[in-house]
Amino acid sequence: MTDLDAAARELARVPRLLVALDFDGVLAPIVDVPSQARPLPATAAAIDALAGLPDTTVALLSGRGLADLATVSGFGRPVRMVGSHGGEFDDGDAGSLLDDAQRARLDRLVAELRELVDGEPGVALEGKPAGVAVHVRNAPPEVATRVLDAVRAGPAARDGIEVTPGKAVLDLSVVRMDKGAALEVLRERVDAGAVLFAGDDVTDETAFARLRPGDVGVKVGPGDTAAEHRVDGPPDVGALLELLVQVRGGR
Template identity: 50%
Template structure:
């Protein structure tokens, strides 16, 4: 009788040996920036963004890192700053960047709308509200410089129709930038990217290296700009420019806990 292979019962590590080695090298540097997206990284994705909360221990790890010498810690999210503050519960010295970096608790960071952009946003909001009204369940999120159409939890065909209707409505505003994410389409009247915000922070702090964890399409604006000494970690599936990957927010929490221990 042929031998029957015995399945490997050993659990797979949350952090690969290659990533662990990179984290050890990074942790030894004098000045670093540790930055992370919120939804899908610190917190599992949920249908209603208002219900999102960080996994236990994640904020503790970030606060511990922020308390170590030479470490700047930031949350960089597409959420409006007020929403990010509320759901994360983050406090100083953590820096918060909302609306893809257009808003920030970091003095001197952020952007302001021109009068023309403000008028565009006012008209855009009315057009998007009318466009999605025919698609029950689609939700608008208003931000200081953008409006997002959320479709998470909807039937895929309804979600597609709502997104297409929103894109069509926004086409009347030639200066509006459209950004597609996971179950969300965002319409920006002022260009802001997580990558630009994070690289400006790295320059301002004279950081030797940046570490960033992200899960969404908008996080690629960071991964694409990272230097050889930096560490980009994609959380979950999907194409990415990040050099490393972990499976889910639980693994992301393990990365932060390990880094806090190494840095401490």
């Protein structure tokens, strides 16, 4: 039995459990076209089973906008969803509504980014309720570097703009948000005794940093991390969730 297996078996027996999961690179393999990402079938089945167990909350915690996350994941209640790095909660209590100054700031940000990336091959903008993500995964390396450097030196440097770097993406927002703070909100709302969080990106480190004794953090893939455990990819996450279903369902 691996250390992670042992930790998962112990975690599965807590009275109230919160399982919070990033989506891309964790439940779904990374793909060139973000709209085509889908959770692995076995993983989706494990999530449905886990979410149906008593005193168990499963939440997707993603940088994607909430509507986009719901579309690509295919999940509905009782699976909870938090989008835009914690800027949108599916119960509407996320504080995602902007005041007039923030709305004006967002309009300017969108206009500047559209002008900046116009004609750049492989670069895509993803609009969100409180910001914009600049995706360069499909851009030639020299284009990706040039565009991201220009974004950092220009729109990202403006007052009131929050910047969250990720894998081949730069998220810009007019409100402060991170997954760590969102995880704390979820923990409090469901009164969880322990948390499992799995993520693959640098944006997930804010959540790993918020984990407490008795929680389990799982880094998916390579890279420096504060998580105690690591797996190679989405199939391993699916196997971990299946183990939780087996043990928690039989407790």
